[in-house]
Amino acid sequence: MTQPMIEIEDLSISFGLGKDRVDAVKNVSFTVAPGESYGLVGESGSGKSTILRALAGLNPFWSGHMAITGQKLGAKRPRALRRLVQMVFQDPFGSLHPKHTVDRILSEPLTIHGFDDVETRVRAALDRVGLGPVFRFRYPHQLSGGQRQRVAIARALILEPKVVLLDEPTSALDVSIQAEVLNLLTDLRQQLGLTYVLVSHDLGVVAHMCSRLSIMRTGEVVETASADELSEGRLLHAYSRQLLIASRGYDTAAIAAFGDF
Template identity: 60%
Template sequence: MTTALDINNLNVYFGERHALVHAVKTASLRVETGASFGLVGESGSGKSTILKAITGLAPQWNGEISVEGTRLGPTRDREFYKTVQMVFQDPYASLHPRQSVDQVLSETLHLHGFRDIDDRVDQLLKDVGLGPAFRFRYPHQLSGGQRQRVAIARALAPQPDILLLDEPTSALDVSVQAEILNLLSDLRATHGLTFVMVSHDLAVVAHMCDQAAVMQHGEIVEILSIDAMRAGQTQHSYTQTLLRAAANRVA
């Protein structure tokens, strides 16, 4: 199998000098093409910071990050964002309040050089379960689940190979979380996507992913398959603690 994402000895820092925070410490992981890989752990463990380093949103890092065999440098170009897109936790904050759905999607398509924009906007809305009636609505006219569907459509617009999902359902009502997760699963199958999903919820990761890295205090303490997680076959005490806390939801 080919490798979609390869990270070796990644360190990520925030702040300067005396206030420097070592947020991710020597993290290494590999995600195969077409796989769905989870990053789990408590808040502040460094999960989202890894995604930010990949996308260039956390510029203070060292180590190696390779996407589809290409090693990343300090900046990200347009080709990178044609390959990798990110869906953020809060769909309201990630959408411009004064831009309609049509503007959000059309501008993204235009930025990436597409020409048949009208047809593509219609198809993107169809792909995420929204009809043409939503095209000229604004974020405040949408529910949380609908806003996240628009955010997913925007991420799909450049036709990426890899989606980075940063707690994509944690800001949503419980009633719509499953709908969004099922949508993402369907899109992965339909488009042949590779997922890297951050979540503090082991049940979500068990539902969505094939493999997961468990993070604590900025370090990856264990990488295991979801089958091993379900069976309780873990090596690290922290993973066992997480599993006990979520035992009634992961089984």
């Protein structure tokens, strides 16, 4: 068997202590093959973003086992390992520094990681996400939502990562712009051989982007399915099925039958 790109085993994450303790993620396990795109679906509070943040190294307080390309992740990560895992956040208005130009936003990670040829790389990164050189010296407020998200994707890719973590990358965008960004992400994954973990509440986006997915509820994985099983409606757990029905639009009969999970 080939070495999985991402291994997660028995991952648990909790916040707070004593009676205020919240178990946000409970014993979650999954593996992602190199070049695969894996989806985490669920409603708010299900723990999907918490897993992503732990994988990205943004939350060191977790227990269990996590590894990227076979290298075990600890509380402290070597810089080379950090470079391999990059993240794109949900809100393109909050995730770019408002007082930094696109040029500075893109060159800062290069400087931190000691890359040479900064200028060439910044130009190439903009070109790769379909933004011309005219965007290089603009500030985020001079860009539309879709353009900002392209800058965020360029920033994630500029360090030549192997894994890109996508946290609701298109939920703040209009559907027409969402289509452009999702197509861009599909192309980049193929061209650069990237591995994606995509978090979304939108089953349509996950069915389109991912080959396998985990459906989460209150910190637990209730079901793991392939994209084929999802699109053919072959989900087993009652909660997953309810989520699928709810995604299809307004239907009074279906809503009356909703259970409390």
